[in-house]
Amino acid sequence: MPHRRPVLPSVARHHRGGRPAPTTATPPAHHGRPRAGATGTADGTAADEPVLEVSDLRVEVPATRRDATVPLLRGVDLAVGAGERVALVGASGSGKSLTAAAVRGQLPPGLRAQGRVRLGGADVLDVPGPRRPVDRRPAVVLQDPSAALHPLVAVGAQVAMPLRARHDRAGRRPGRAAARRAVLELLAAVGLEDPRRVAAGRPAELSGGQRQRVALAVALAAAAPLVVADEPTTALDTVTQAAVLDVLADRTGPGRAGLLLVTHDLAVAAALCSRVAVVADGRVVETGPTARVLAAPGHPAARALVGADRAGGTDPRAGATVPAPAGVPA
């Protein structure tokens, strides 16, 4: 049963005010595989410097004596431009999370990956996330915030760690007071009340929604050029969902970090992302401006996805940040 939620008014409002103007540009529909390294900007046109390039990514369960090789990803091509927000959507089991895991350098053990993942121009597919240089690690937000938080370490210290790593890289170490100020600012920015109390406590003292906000603060503290968020709001109540999406909208986008957002929720994709990539059977089968793809999907898998969402009672175009292209029925 599809997951339903009201349109996210705060995110939609946010995008209507003060942000770079949306566009009605409608590049030709793209079905099949995008050209390797192809990327897009807010208007779906090519950008020069993608922060992320995935080409011909294949992931499989290797053959054993008893069982043949099982392909899971069959040649994913995907790119995220600097400051671009791209949603990865698709049916359950299509390969969204595996794609995001390969980008993070966190594929489940036992799987074999081939192809290319480039972050900031460097090949990282074979380098596990924790072993990558700091500037080749995307910030990560997952559905379960517990995975990102150490249960025994004070929240403030966990937010401070990526902050300090970031300053080390730039050759500057923030003093204690500056780091503490930055931690409290971040905790406030993700909507946590009483940041001082939160910073001093352990994750177990927080609600699930508060923990997700802390996980978001930890991710954002790294100031990475790319945020990878895999169903970051699925487990949250509606109010916290909207708040988390507002923070992502604030901290990513033109002039800020790029975003690769895995979501099953087309309304979320429409509210947050200028471009969408539809995954089916281990491949990206269609990509383009979110409004265009959701209004007039071309590939059968994309049509099925949008059709199922509409049949569920929610028009995925609701809350879209990009007006429907001319000639497309609203």
Ligand SMILES: Nc1ncnc2c1ncn2[C@@H]1O[C@H](COP(=O)(O)OP(=O)(O)OP(=O)(O)O)[C@@H](O)[C@H]1O
């Ligand atoms: N560790 C693993 N070992 C074997 N198969 C796996 C493993 N992880 C994922 N798969 C399979 O790979 C395929 C893609 O999985 P993935 O988690 O990427 O799907 P998804 O599109 O994110 O789905 P959902 O929306 O349900 O989360 C599925 O068929 C899944 O069963």
